[in-house]
Amino acid sequence: MITKELGKAFESAEAEKRLYEYWLKNKYFHAQDKSDAEPFSIVIPPPNVTGMLHMGHALNNTLQDVIIRFKRMQGYNTLWMPGMDHAGIATQNVVEQKLSREGISRHDLGREEFIARVWEWKEQYGGVIINQLKRLGCSCDWERERFTMDEGLSQAVREVFVKLYNEGMIYQGDYIVNWCPRCHTAISDLEVEFVSDASFLWNIRYPFADGSGEIVVATTRPETMLGDTAVAVHPDDPRYKSKIGKSVILPLMNKEIPVIADDYVTMDFGSGAVKITPGSDPNDFAMAQRHNLEIISVMDGQGIINEHGGRYKGQDRYEARKNVLADLEKEGYLVGTEPYAHNVGQCYRCRTDIEPMVSKQWFVKIKPLAKQAMAAVTKKKTKIVPASWESTYFDWMNNIRDWCISRQLWWGHRIPVWYCDDCSNIIVATVDPDSCPTCGGTSLRQDEDVLDTWFSSSLWPFSTLGWPKRTKALKTFYPTSLLITGFDILFFWVARMMMMGIYIMKDVPFKAVYLHALVRDEKGEKMSKSKGNSIDPLVMIDQYGADAFRFTLTAYTAQGRDVRMSPERIEGYKFFVNKIWNAAKLTLNNLADYDESAPLPAADSLPDIWIKAKLNETIEEVTRSLDEYRFNDATASIYNFIWHEYCDWYLEISKPALYGKVSPGQKQVTQRAMKEVFATMLQLLHPFMPFLTEELWQALNNSDEHSIMVSRFPAVRESWENKVSEKEMETLMEIITSIRNIRGEMRIPPSHKLGVLISAADAAVKTLIETGSGYIVNLSNLASLKVEVNLVEPKGVATGVVGTTRIFVPLAGVVDIAGEKTRLEKELAKVSKDLEQSARKLANSDFRAKAAPEIITKEEAKLKESQEKFSTLEGALKKLKEIAG
């Protein structure tokens, strides 16, 4: 048969480009809206439109592609839905920075013009990551690519908002929220990151208004005292019981505030009294609501003290802190300062310290949604893998607070709420209203805020499939089969998709979710630009090829473990690619004169049967591993098969047959087996190394008519199972290894062809060895091989033992006898340790009484083997000593 000639090495860069285009051209990535085949769908975790491919994306998308290609080859109607996220804050930041280089702000442009600029930016620079995903080999259905801000998805957002609003699940109100003074927007609890700050605890004296002494409070944020509206103590605190209801004078502000009692206060912290600033602290805000306290905001949206801050007006919050402290000191109110470590909340986007502020925001009532989302996991409607994440999921859901969904940004889905200036009616609608349905007035103002980006992301599994339209795609692919994502967005995204999917679609968004770990550097540190330890995936692809890179990521993915990426390991798998390439060259070269149509002259030889049995086991392992998302096991299994079974043994042992040194018939039989095994092996490897396998598949078939990616994934074949032949082949392999071992240990030069004698325990073993003698002679470089049943050990030989078989390598004239003596002694020590262990176990009556029968049988066999080996080695040693004298 004709195969394509292969070059010296796999040219990954050239091949990747060519083959990806080939796949696209043939629409192999495209899923059918309607099909007889069973559907299998995954939605991509949409990368930010501003994003550049980093290691996290590379890992996440490689795993998705592995599963998608695997399922596609298994015959499913496979959809991998791609797309991007509009990333409200991030994108707005990028465009604002660009504008500031031009010397303008978004306010100079106005809202409409600014948004137009963002779209312009998106068209020009946005979505580079899509092309980067293509370089990884991702087989997404690009024809379906969606964007959270596109028309359909925006409609979905409105529909959901209106539905939630109408059903009382969305409300608006003045509450304390996390405010970022730099981004000028509220953010959700999740978007706040806490960092430890080595600061101070300042103790401040608040005198009683009636002059009867004072009360000392401690704070980490003295500047907020400007907005204090109470001092709280524990109701049971004997020190303060009598003071409850009295007033203290707020220093610097000279106003009276009450002393109240609330069991939120911890008696044994500090003085047991705490200042209450409802406008600047969420706990204090809650207390203010319980006690009907006045709520004063002393800062504006930029973190600058406003008119409620008295003489500090106009000062930035850090400057105000300094001045407040100085004044307190000066006026004798500062009692003490102690070093204190506490956590400061920062904006996850820009690292600015968060300022808790009271403002009017929109919220989603979350408890009812969370309840359903938990039930779905409890009832296994959605399976979380690894299951250990379930407790984290439940814990978060149980302690969840209402979701603040409004953002004071311009880029995003504008809240579909209008206010009528004529009758102050509120209109919540999916379509922009022209006039007020209540009074008919036309002066309508739309709410200025946009929605949290995660709001639209939470709809992703159904909005991308066409909802609110009832599309065929939606019917076919929802609920999706699987979600693969990093555990870091379990709350941000996974949990919210669960809630929205169940609420809107009345069904879970995905039947399973696989959470993978984070990619770190070699030292285990999180990769980041600022640390300078990040590895660019694209550089890795350029350097080692996408296949080696993907294989590395997959091989690193053990459940529940961080991925520590190092270029050395990628290089190692590049060597694996090279190994496969060369094995392919050998394979293909030896198929040149193979006539597939010719009748088969003989049955498979022992190595042929063996390699198929091994391949069968590999198919089973790879399939099971992928079914269970045990990615590292899948790669280990296939790596071992290709390198150590196919290359190291099968190809080597088959060479004589392939070179026609056995018989013409045998050559053809081996060609047939080799071709089949090689082709199957490529298919097994395809999900991990799509480019290399496609290239070799086409070379093997000398055609690009049928892509490997739409070929049928190998299935286990009962006819390939053969435990007996496997065992026989293993015996031959062990004999070969034993002779090689003696050669190596005894420093017998490879050029020296040995004459070996083998003693078989019985006629059956003798026949086996004789049948395989060609393999043994060839692979252990022998001049001659003689096999007898119970051969008497000759003098001056090195002895090897394989089960009941004894191998004698004459040493006369080759090496000194002392070397063999050392080798035997070493071997003997090892065996006697095994022997002792087994004997001790079997001598234990409890073991015999309680262990499973098959374990006992196994142990007995082990003992027998050790005993035989021991006596053989001992005998050999004795003989050697006789010679040596």
Added chain:
RNA sequence: GGGCGGGUAGCUCAGCUGGAAGAGCGCCACGCUUACACCGUGGAUGUCACAGGUUCGAGCCCUGUCCCGCCUACCA
């Protein structure tokens, strides 16, 4: 403060339901054998963090301790 994960060969890590400790890299020796030196053949290397316990049997199960990560939390 709670929760989770981890501590196995020099390094990075596997080890699924408890039954003779594994891989890759590195290391040592030998080798240009007509696919591959990005290779081949052979070899060395472990008180499985520590202390108890359960069990005939523990890297794996239980208890405690010590380190190291991460997540979460309203003690000012």
